[in-house]
Amino acid sequence: MQRVCEICGANTIELEGRCEFNVPEEIAPWLDDYKAMNLGLMSHAEHQAIVARWTLHHSQDKSDKVLGTYAEIVRLYWGRSLILARELPGMAE
Numbered sequence: 178m179q180r181v182c183e184i185c186g187a188n189t190i191e192l193e194g195r196c197e198f199n200v201p202e203e204i205a206p207w208l209d210d211y212k213a214m215n216l217g218l219m220s221h222a223e224h225q226a227i228v229a230r231w232t233l234h235h236s237q238d239k240s241d242k243v244l245g246t247y248a249e250i251v252r253l254y255w256g257r258s259l260i261l262a263r264e265l266p267g268m269a270e
């Protein structure tokens with residue numbers, strides 16, 4: 178069952194109610210983005226949207242200005258699926 182995360186707007190497959198963007202930094206969904214962008218598999222805008230979703234789940238220590246900027250980006254992508262770098266074909270090697 179699909180539903181939208183109330184915090185970051187991700188289309189998330191329900192897995193004990195957990196959003197795939199609500200994970201610790203060690204396994205953050207943006208870790209492979211630079212490799213993906215270097216390979217031309219991901220745009221900077223997509224990377225920013227992924228970082229924005231993750232950051233809204235980790236809002237401690239972030240300024241209101243930063244959170245406001247990310248909230249705006251998240252609104253643009255609300256309910257839309259973003260393909261994470263680790264899911265992109267061509268990232269395996």
Ligand SMILES: [Zn+2]
Pocket residue numbers: 182183184185186187196197198199230234
């Ligand atoms: Zn979320």
